[in-house]
Structure formats: C-alpha cells, structure tokens
Amino acid sequence: MSTDTTEKVLPYDDVVASFDPVLGLEVHVELGTATKMFCGCPTTFGAAPNTQVCPTCLGLPGSLPVVNKVGVESAIRIGLALNCSIAEWCRFARKNYFYPDMPKNFQTSQYDEPIAYDGYLDVDVETDEGVKTFRIGIERAHMEEDTGKTTHQGGATGRIHGADYSLVDYNRAGIPLIEIVTKPIEGTGKYAPEVARAYVTALRELLRGLGVSDVKMEQGSLRCDANVSLRRTPSDTFGTRTETKNVNSLRSIERAVRYEMTRQAAVLEDGGSITQETRHWHEDTGITTSGRSKEEAEDYRYFPEPDLVPIAPSREWVEELRTSLPENPAVRRARLQQVWGISDLDMQTVLNAGALDVVEDTVAAGADQAAARKWWLGELARVANERGVELADLPITPAQVAGVEALVSEGTLNDKLARQVIEGVLAGEGEPDAVVASRGLAVVSDDGPLLAAIDEALAAQPDVADKIRGGKVQAAGAIVGAVMKATRGQADAGRVRALLLERLGVSE
Amino acid sequence: MTGSTDLTRLTAAETASAVAAGEVSAAEVAAAHLDRIAAVDDRVHAFLHVDAEGALAAAKAVDAARSSGEQLSPLAGVPLALKDVLTQKGIPTTCGSRILEGWRPPYDATVTARLKDAGVVILGKTNMDEFAMGSSTEHSAYGATHNPWDLDRIPGGSGGGSAAAIAAFEAPLAIGTDTGGSIRQPAAVTGTVGVKPTYGAVSRFGLVALASSLDQAGPCARTVLDAALLHSVIAGHDPLDSTSLDQPVPDVVGAARRADVKGLRIGVVKELGGEGYQAGVRQRFDEAVALLADLGAEVVEVSAPHFPYALAAYYLILPSECSSNLAKFDGIRFGLRVGEDDGDPSVEQVMARTRAAGFGPEATRRIMLGTYALSAGYYDAYYGSAQKVRTLIQRDFAAAFEQADVLISPTAPTTAFKLGEKLDDPLAMYLNDVATIPANLAGIPGMSLPIGLAPEDGLPVGLQIMAPAMADDRLYNAGAALEGALLDRWGHPILEEAPAL
Structure with missing residues (x-):
C-alpha cells in the first residue's frame, strides 16, 4: 500500500458540496527547557550524536526518572493559556511498545490523567463573509518524553525497508514534549484546511509568547498530526478517520487536510470505505500514503508509572502562574489595533511582517504609531529582507527607532537624514544622537x-x-x-x- | 587480635571496632574472607563474581585512612557481599540472567556509592533468582546457590546468594533486595537476619527494577545490630529516586542497642500461621511468642482479613510492572544480542531472538502474565482489582497497628526445602512468600530473625516482625530483644549449629 501513489481524488468543490469534514489536531511541542524531562542531560539542538545522554535517558538497567519541574511549570502555563482546567492531581503513565529509538521500550507519558484538560483556542479565518472566529476545543494537554532519532543507512529510500543498517541518536530521547489534542473540530465546512492552518499558527504564536518553546517546525520542535474524516451531513455520526503524520510546515497542514479530504471523498463516492490508519504526508508530491493500519495497531498497555510520584500542583502555584501569563495574542492584537486606531488591513500588514512586537515597543518608547509602522514596515523591512533576517534580529532596537523619530519630529532630522541615521545605527555607529553628531547630519535650522x-x-x-x-x-x-x-x-x-x-x- | 582468631567469625560491629582500633587491618579482614570464599564457594555458589582486586584496594584505602588519622565510619573495613541486582561501576552486573551477561554498568547504584563512601569493602556480587523472581535461587541462569545448612537444600530466594554468603561466613554483611520476601525468606531458611526497610527508605537508583512499587533494598547480617549498622549506612533520601522518602532515618542502631520490649504491644497475625505452616515452624514460633511475653511484651492477636488475597494481588501487580521494566532488555544498547547474523533479520526479530534466548522460564512466565494483565480489556479486572486489594491490605495493617506496635508471624511456612523440589510447581514456589508479601504491598518494614531449628529437620526457622512505615526502629528494638533472650537460652549463636563446610 505504501507504494500506491496514484489514489483517486475528487475536486475540492465537489468534496465540500457533498461532505462535511471533521478534524482533530494533535500537536507535539518540544519544550525549551535546559535539561531533559526526567534527567539532567542538556537539550541543545544539533549536538554530536549520543553526547547528551546518561543512564536514565539511555534506559540503562537500574536507572530512574526524576521529573523536571520547569517542564511541569511549562505544561501548566500552556494549559492555562489554552483556557484549560489544571489537574489537582495527576500521574505519569507508561506507554509500552517496542522500538529501537525508545530506550526503555516504553514511553513515559500521561494517559487518563492529563495535567491540563478541557480548554479552547479562538482562531480567525478569512471567509467569503469576512473574518470569522472559530473556537477550537482543547481536549487535553499532557506531558511526555521524546524518543531518540533513527536514521536508516543504505537502501534507496532512507526508510527502514531496504536499509542496510540503522543508527540511533539518543540525544533527543527524554526531551520534554507537550502533546496538545483538540476536541473534534466541526462546523468548518469548506474552510477546514484554513482552520487547521490557522489553529496551528495561533498555537505557535501563543507558545512563542509563553516562551516555552522555540516552536520551529522545520527542526521538529513543533509537530502536527492531522486527523481527518468525512460525513455526508453535519448531523451524521463521525466517519472513519485517518491520522496523517509528518506534517511539518503550516502550509503543509492546509495542503494535507485538503488532500486527505479529496482522497477520502473519492473513496466514499466510489462506494468504498475509509480504512482507519496512519498516513504519511509527502511534502514533495503533496499527497498522503498509507502507513500502519489500526488493525495492526499495538495495545500500549498503559499503567501508572511506578517510578514517579503523582504531580499535585498547588492551587497557589497555579494561580501564580496564571497571573504571570502574557496577554493572549488575539486579545492583544485587538487591543493594539484599537489603541492605534488603524484599519484591519493596516493591522494585517503589521502582522504579516511579523512587526507587532517591534512596533508596539517603538510606540512604547515614545514614537507615534504611524511613524513606528512606517519605519518598521518600510526602511527596516527592506533591510531585514535584504539581510534575510527577522525584524527583531536587526541590530537596532525599538528604542533607537523611537529616538530617530523623536529627532525627526523636533525638526533636527528630515526623512532623508533620518534614513542615514538609521543606516549608521545598523552599521554599529552607536546611538542616533551619536550618529547625528559624528556624521554631522543635523538639519540646518538657523x-x-x-x-x-x-x-x-x-x-x-x-x-x-x-x-x-x-x-x-x-x-x-x-x-x-x-x-x-x-x-x-x-x-x-x-x-x-x-x-x-x-x-x-x-x-x- | 591474636593470630588464631578466625576473622570471618566476627560480627560486623566487632570487625569494625577491631579495624578502627588497629588490632587488625582491613586488608587482613578482606583477605581472610577472600580465602574463605575460595575455600567454600565452589560448594555454596553464593557469588557470581568475586572482585578480589577491588576488595583489597578498598580495604587498603581504609587502612591508609586510619593510618593518616582519619575518623573511620562505623562500618569501615567490613566486607560485604552485594546482590547482583545493584549496579557497581565497572563490575559485571547480571541480575542472575543470561540477557545481561558481560554487562558492566557505567555507574554506581546509590546504595553502592554509600557503601563505598562508608569504607565498606565490597567482595563481589551474589547469586540470585533471575531478576529477583523466585524463592530458591534455582532460577539463576548461572546455577543454584546451596544452603550452607544442607547443601542439597535451597538457600531461599531471590537473595539466596546474599543469605548463604553470610551463613557460610564468606561475608559478615550483605545487601539484599526484597520485592515479596527476597531478603526475609532467605534469612529465615539460612538462620540469618534480614530486613526489608520501609518502601522509599533506601534509594532504588541503580537497583535493576523487578516491580518498582514493591522493590526495596535492605541489610542482611548475622546479628540484629549488624543489620542496623548497615541499614543506617544505606538508608536516607536520594534525589535520584523520586519515590525516596525525604524524612530522617529512624535511629535503628540505637533501637538495636536498646533491645527492650517491656510494655511493647506485639500483635500475632491470625491469618499468617496455622494451617499450611510446618509443625516445627509453628512450634518455634509459639515458643518465641511466649519468650517475648516473658520479656514483658504485651502479646495480642490481630486479624488482617484481606491477607488471604495478598498473594493473588501480588502476582498481578508484580508481573505487570515487571513486564514493562524488563522491556528494555532487547539487545540494542547493552547485554546479550542474539541472531543478528542469522539471515537478514529485522530489528524486531533480533529483539525477539535476544529475549527468547536471554530470559529463563520464570522471567518469561511473569513477562507473559504481566503483558496479559495489562492488556486492553483485562486491565480493570486484573491490574485494577489487584490495586484495590492492595489498598485493603494497607487498611488491614493500619487497623492492626491501632492494636499493636509491631506485628509478628513466621517468616516462611516451611524450612529450607530440597533443591528441585518445587521447581516444576510455580504455585508451590509462590506460596513461600505468603507471609512476607503483605508488607511489600503496604510498603511497611519487615525483619526476619532466626528463632531456632525445627525439631523434625534441624533446619532454621525465622520469625518476621513488621512495623508501621518509617518505624523501622521498632523492628530492631524488638528483634534485638528476642535475639538476646534466645542467645541466652542457647548459649551461642545459632549458626554454630550449622555443619562445618
């Protein structure tokens, strides 16, 4: 089955005319903790293979896990930011299965007692009737550990079949993960792919704001599995779902959901039935192929992890974490747009440029919002684009931009001179005043x-x-x-x- | 010390004070025990590995420390036999299993590290039932250990090697581990003292897990005081073990020295005795109860109505945890690897071949039982129900400790049986632990100490004392009082009755 790359698909318009999609999204986030979830090994990305390991994360006989408190704290903060309830008492559980990249041949995870449950995240999607908000229910967010990484050597495909041998790097084994699972997402209709993408985008923004993860999909620190099923009408029971893995970019999420809808619709229109299975997304060809079917799926024999004691976060701690949460991104966007008094379109331009933080900080440093937007979306966006870096990574601070703008508004600089001052700051010549003095750039006002x-x-x-x-x-x-x-x-x-x-x- | 003194006959306390006083060197003590091992262990087979070089080096380090005027810790220079289920850096650790043959751990268990820090001289690793599953050491992949009282009989298990090493004067101290009785039952059938501390009192870091929620390492010795001295060295909080108790260790040494049961309420557990217990075991037990009463203890009978379900619950919880704990033994990262050159096998095939070849029949049986008990659709009926029984047993203990300060019972239903006698009957083998298992399920401490020889076979009988969690000192107080009274009655330690090897 895995070689079948020519499955029939139905045109998307026909799919949405005849079917109602239901989605379920599972996102794994690697936390940015300094050490692993259950041992003191460092978590630095890209270290030489098997250099960040110890008896515990290698699963050597006799070793024992100890919970990383920062990992638990991050999980609670994520749960709170997703409007979840935080368990007063929960346990880790063992998920038992054999695989060479699992040092203990069980994964320490959570099963029926997740640390956070029953929340939601609102996401905005552009529809034919304008921007519409979809509320995505969050089933649970739980803590677990990552596995090692297997590389298959030899053979044509880099996959396990046909490989001469395989290498396992256990540096990743034991890195803390939070798995965030949505409730079934219904009522999206034809916007299902866009909603899926918008959800992961919003989630990524939220996680970045929390500072719990670097959320880099290309490095695997944020990974998404997409469950998709179709039914004839919204009143029908859920259809059989497939779970598509290896969806590692925002664009791919949208494409994978769309593809899976068109594939399943073709099967159903032909009178066939959907096999409940894992499917693999192929970025290059834009299709999914069949993986393991759930009939062969393993019984994970979950049971409470006896090597760890239960986690019982005190209500005081949870409330303390709640008050320290950053503002919800959607709320913040709405607030800033109102304060600045700008249009939806202008706000969208700021967001698309990734300039919200720097503009806000520039305004906070005293600049007018229009001027702040003008600099960051104009001259500075151009330089950032040339250099291939994010705005925030440019060697100029919002305070410096505000300083330049202050010189403009007091008449010391005109626009042309101001651009030269900015050029000087970017070149490392010092603060705006110093650049004005050293380059002799002040407007002649006498x-x-x-x-x-x-x-x-x-x-x-x-x-x-x-x-x-x-x-x-x-x-x-x-x-x-x-x-x-x-x-x-x-x-x-x-x-x-x-x-x-x-x-x-x-x-x- | 005079030249004629047999250093292997001293207690640990005597040895430590002789070393500290400079009457004998730790190196001489170690050499005497290594000689004894060389002389008798081909018949006893208590050891799987003897580290003569390491032992002598550790002993010389103690001697050097003494010469330089350092204050020695209370067990410095005393030899010890370490059960092969605890890791010792660079020293083979097999757990009595073929699957770990040749593995040398890169780290010390916390228990091992504490022994080393205390100047205890580790002689080697002792034999055991594979991964601590058994009551006879016959399930060791490296051959059974023989009971020094009768080489045709079992030394108990799983820690038969540790108990036999002490009984055969190959070491004055040993470390055992007790999941359902593996310290206490071997102590009972070899005429030695063994203690399972409160769960969490001794770190499990570096103890190769059988059943994580039940396993506990503890001391094996020939006297109650020696066991207390060893207990105080190995116990205490360890941040590397999340289940380790962050509480002060009770003064077990002081309790062993106090040895006074006047006014102590001692509860005889009705359900642990009577039918199914050998006549000579019952007789010696009844005599010990009478002796305790003579010493001023207040003896009461207590009932623990759920104890009859303990064995069944245990044999669901243990295999469940064990099936998961033993999953890591797959030939990928350490230990045995089988069949990788036979054909072009997949990694799963190599794992399966390794496990099939590496695990013995008892390990295989329990892995299969546990895998089944945890399976979808069976979990609630088996593992779930067993956990409920566990709670009921904990309540039984709580109620019993309302009426008594300590509880007592025979440690094992019989004296040492013949090698091979129960090997083909797992259920008969499991019944050996019927009296010891409840303490593991409840996490409370238990001790076994010798109370005489059964008249019908002349073999040692053990008495078990149990106390509430973190009241380990009560075991030592009551045990030492009884031990002292018995010693007065007998005129000599019980092991002097054992035949010469």
Whole structure:
C-alpha cells in the first residue's frame, strides 16, 4: 500500500458540496527547557550524536526518572493559556511498545490523567463573509518524553525497508514534549484546511509568547498530526478517520487536510470505505500514503508509572502562574489595533511582517504609531529582507527607532537624514544622537546660513529669480533644490521655500 | 587480635571496632574472607563474581585512612557481599540472567556509592533468582546457590546468594533486595537476619527494577545490630529516586542497642500461621511468642482479613510492572544480542531472538502474565482489582497497628526445602512468600530473625516482625530483644549449629 501513489481524488468543490469534514489536531511541542524531562542531560539542538545522554535517558538497567519541574511549570502555563482546567492531581503513565529509538521500550507519558484538560483556542479565518472566529476545543494537554532519532543507512529510500543498517541518536530521547489534542473540530465546512492552518499558527504564536518553546517546525520542535474524516451531513455520526503524520510546515497542514479530504471523498463516492490508519504526508508530491493500519495497531498497555510520584500542583502555584501569563495574542492584537486606531488591513500588514512586537515597543518608547509602522514596515523591512533576517534580529532596537523619530519630529532630522541615521545605527555607529553628531547630519535650522545660501542661489540663477518674482512660483523648486544641495540635505526644504518666497516678496 | 582468631567469625560491629582500633587491618579482614570464599564457594555458589582486586584496594584505602588519622565510619573495613541486582561501576552486573551477561554498568547504584563512601569493602556480587523472581535461587541462569545448612537444600530466594554468603561466613554483611520476601525468606531458611526497610527508605537508583512499587533494598547480617549498622549506612533520601522518602532515618542502631520490649504491644497475625505452616515452624514460633511475653511484651492477636488475597494481588501487580521494566532488555544498547547474523533479520526479530534466548522460564512466565494483565480489556479486572486489594491490605495493617506496635508471624511456612523440589510447581514456589508479601504491598518494614531449628529437620526457622512505615526502629528494638533472650537460652549463636563446610 505504501507504494500506491496514484489514489483517486475528487475536486475540492465537489468534496465540500457533498461532505462535511471533521478534524482533530494533535500537536507535539518540544519544550525549551535546559535539561531533559526526567534527567539532567542538556537539550541543545544539533549536538554530536549520543553526547547528551546518561543512564536514565539511555534506559540503562537500574536507572530512574526524576521529573523536571520547569517542564511541569511549562505544561501548566500552556494549559492555562489554552483556557484549560489544571489537574489537582495527576500521574505519569507508561506507554509500552517496542522500538529501537525508545530506550526503555516504553514511553513515559500521561494517559487518563492529563495535567491540563478541557480548554479552547479562538482562531480567525478569512471567509467569503469576512473574518470569522472559530473556537477550537482543547481536549487535553499532557506531558511526555521524546524518543531518540533513527536514521536508516543504505537502501534507496532512507526508510527502514531496504536499509542496510540503522543508527540511533539518543540525544533527543527524554526531551520534554507537550502533546496538545483538540476536541473534534466541526462546523468548518469548506474552510477546514484554513482552520487547521490557522489553529496551528495561533498555537505557535501563543507558545512563542509563553516562551516555552522555540516552536520551529522545520527542526521538529513543533509537530502536527492531522486527523481527518468525512460525513455526508453535519448531523451524521463521525466517519472513519485517518491520522496523517509528518506534517511539518503550516502550509503543509492546509495542503494535507485538503488532500486527505479529496482522497477520502473519492473513496466514499466510489462506494468504498475509509480504512482507519496512519498516513504519511509527502511534502514533495503533496499527497498522503498509507502507513500502519489500526488493525495492526499495538495495545500500549498503559499503567501508572511506578517510578514517579503523582504531580499535585498547588492551587497557589497555579494561580501564580496564571497571573504571570502574557496577554493572549488575539486579545492583544485587538487591543493594539484599537489603541492605534488603524484599519484591519493596516493591522494585517503589521502582522504579516511579523512587526507587532517591534512596533508596539517603538510606540512604547515614545514614537507615534504611524511613524513606528512606517519605519518598521518600510526602511527596516527592506533591510531585514535584504539581510534575510527577522525584524527583531536587526541590530537596532525599538528604542533607537523611537529616538530617530523623536529627532525627526523636533525638526533636527528630515526623512532623508533620518534614513542615514538609521543606516549608521545598523552599521554599529552607536546611538542616533551619536550618529547625528559624528556624521554631522543635523538639519540646518538657523535662518542666517539658509538666507545666505538662498542669496547665493538667486545670484547664480538670476533668470529663475526673475521668473519667481514675475509670479511663476513653481519655479521656486530650482532654487530650493540648489539650496538643499548646498547644505548637503541638512536643510528643511519647507523652511527654505518659505524664506525664499519671503525674500522675493511673493506669496503662494 | 591474636593470630588464631578466625576473622570471618566476627560480627560486623566487632570487625569494625577491631579495624578502627588497629588490632587488625582491613586488608587482613578482606583477605581472610577472600580465602574463605575460595575455600567454600565452589560448594555454596553464593557469588557470581568475586572482585578480589577491588576488595583489597578498598580495604587498603581504609587502612591508609586510619593510618593518616582519619575518623573511620562505623562500618569501615567490613566486607560485604552485594546482590547482583545493584549496579557497581565497572563490575559485571547480571541480575542472575543470561540477557545481561558481560554487562558492566557505567555507574554506581546509590546504595553502592554509600557503601563505598562508608569504607565498606565490597567482595563481589551474589547469586540470585533471575531478576529477583523466585524463592530458591534455582532460577539463576548461572546455577543454584546451596544452603550452607544442607547443601542439597535451597538457600531461599531471590537473595539466596546474599543469605548463604553470610551463613557460610564468606561475608559478615550483605545487601539484599526484597520485592515479596527476597531478603526475609532467605534469612529465615539460612538462620540469618534480614530486613526489608520501609518502601522509599533506601534509594532504588541503580537497583535493576523487578516491580518498582514493591522493590526495596535492605541489610542482611548475622546479628540484629549488624543489620542496623548497615541499614543506617544505606538508608536516607536520594534525589535520584523520586519515590525516596525525604524524612530522617529512624535511629535503628540505637533501637538495636536498646533491645527492650517491656510494655511493647506485639500483635500475632491470625491469618499468617496455622494451617499450611510446618509443625516445627509453628512450634518455634509459639515458643518465641511466649519468650517475648516473658520479656514483658504485651502479646495480642490481630486479624488482617484481606491477607488471604495478598498473594493473588501480588502476582498481578508484580508481573505487570515487571513486564514493562524488563522491556528494555532487547539487545540494542547493552547485554546479550542474539541472531543478528542469522539471515537478514529485522530489528524486531533480533529483539525477539535476544529475549527468547536471554530470559529463563520464570522471567518469561511473569513477562507473559504481566503483558496479559495489562492488556486492553483485562486491565480493570486484573491490574485494577489487584490495586484495590492492595489498598485493603494497607487498611488491614493500619487497623492492626491501632492494636499493636509491631506485628509478628513466621517468616516462611516451611524450612529450607530440597533443591528441585518445587521447581516444576510455580504455585508451590509462590506460596513461600505468603507471609512476607503483605508488607511489600503496604510498603511497611519487615525483619526476619532466626528463632531456632525445627525439631523434625534441624533446619532454621525465622520469625518476621513488621512495623508501621518509617518505624523501622521498632523492628530492631524488638528483634534485638528476642535475639538476646534466645542467645541466652542457647548459649551461642545459632549458626554454630550449622555443619562445618
């Protein structure tokens, strides 16, 4: 079955005309704790294979686990941010199955007593009727440990079949994971793929805001499995679902859900039935293929982990963690949009550029919101794009941007000069004031030197001077340009023009 | 010490004070025990590995510390036999199983580390039933241990090696582990003292798990005081074991020295005795009860109505946990690997071949039982019900300890049986632990000490004392009082009755 790459699909419009999709999303998040979930080994990504291991995470005989308190704290904070209830008492459980990348041949996880349960996350999706909010129910969030990583050597596919031998790296074994499982997601209709993507996007944003994980899908610190089923109408019972694994980008989530809907619909339209199975997503070809079917699925023989004591977070601790939570991202977005008084479209532009944090910080440092947006979405976005970095990673702080903008609004700098100051800050020349001083960039605001420069320019271009005197005010630009050139841009063009006209006794 | 003193006959307390006083060197003590092992262990087979070099080096380190004027810890220079279920860095650790043959752990168990820190001289690793499953050491992959009282009989199990080593004067001290009686039952049938401390009192870090919620390491010795001295060395909180109790260790040594049962309420457990117990065991037990009363104890009968279900519950909980704990033995990362060159096997096939070849029949039986008991659809009926029984047994104990300060029973229903006698009858073998299992299910401490020889076979009989959790000191107080009175009656330690090897 795994070689079958030519399964029939139904056009998407036909799918949504005849079927109602139900989704279930399972997201695994690797926590960014300094040490593993049950031992003191470091969790640094990319270390040489099997260098971050000890008897416990290698599952050597006699070794025992000890729970990482920061891991529990992160799990509780995630649960709270997802509006979950936090268990007063819960246990770890062993999930028993044999696999070479599982050092103990059981995974220490949670089963029927998750640390967080029964919450929700609201996500916004653009629909034909405008932006619509979908409330995604959260079934549970529980703690577990990651497995090691197996690489199959030799053979054509890099997969286990046909490989000459396999190598296992246990550095990842024991890294804390939080698994977040949604309730069945219904009522999305044709927007199911977009809702799935929006959910993972929102979840990623929330987790990043909590600072519990680096949420890098490409490095596997955030992984998503998508359960998809179809039924004829929303009043029918759920259809048989498939679980698609290996969906490792936001775009892939949307594509995988869409593909699985079109594939299942084709099977059902042909009078067939869906096999409950695991399917693998193929990024390159954009399809899923059959993996292990659930008939062969293992009985994990869960039972409470006897090597660990129950987790009983005190209510005081939970409340303390609740009050220390950052603002919910959706609430924050709405608040900032209102405070700034900007349109949906303008807000979307800020979000798409990943500029929300820096703009907010720049405003907080004293800049006007419009100016803050102008700098970060304009000049700085251009530089970031050139350098291939995030805005926040540019060597300029929101406070420095606000400092430049302050110099503009007090008239010390004009736009052109301000860009040069920013260039100087980015080049490491110091604070905006220092760059202004060292590059000698301040606007000439004393009328004396400006009048001298105007007289000089008028003397040099007597014909133009006559035209202006004769009422051709639009000719003033040539003189203003000459003055600006003479002052190397450090003059306020508006002021120059006013002085010029005054000098010549003409009015606009 | 005069040259004629047999250093292997001293108690641990005597040895330690002789070493501390400079009357004998730790190296001489170690050498005397290594000589004894060389002389008798081909017949007893208490040891799976003797680390003569390491033992002599550790002993010399103690001697050097003494010469340089360092204060020695109370057991410095005393030799000890370590059950092969605890890791010792660089020393083979097999758990009596073929599947771990050749494995040398890269780390010390916490118990091992504490022994080393205390200057205890580790002579080697002792034989045991495979992964501590059994009551006779016949389930060791490396051959049975023989009871020094009668080499044709079992030394108990799973810690038969540790008990036999002490009874055969190959070591004055040993470490055992007790999941359902593996310290206490061997002590009973070899005429020695063994204590299972309160669950969580001694760290399990580095103890290769059989059943995590039941396993507990503890001391084996020839006297109650020696056991107390060893107990105080190995007990105490360990952050590496989440189930370790973060509480002060009771003053067990002081209790052993106090040895006074006047006014102590001693409860005889009605359900642990009578039918099914050998006549000579019952007789010696009844005499001991009378002796305790003579010493001023207040003897009462208590009932624990759920104890008859303990064995059944135990044989669901233990195999369940064990089936998971033993999953890691798969030939991938350590130990035996079988069949990787036979054909072009998958990793699953190599795992299966390794496990089939590496585990003996009792381990296989319990892995299969546990796998079944935890399976979907059976969990509630088996594992779930067994946990409920466990709660009921804990309540029985709580009620009994309302009426009595300590509880007593025979340790085992019979004296040592013949090698091979029960090997083909697992249920008969399991019944050996009927009196010891309840303490494990409840997590409370228990001690076995010798109370005489059964008239019909001349073999040692053990009495079990149980106390509430964290009241381990009561065992030592009552045990030492009884031991002292028996010693007065007999005029010599019981092991002097054993035939010379």
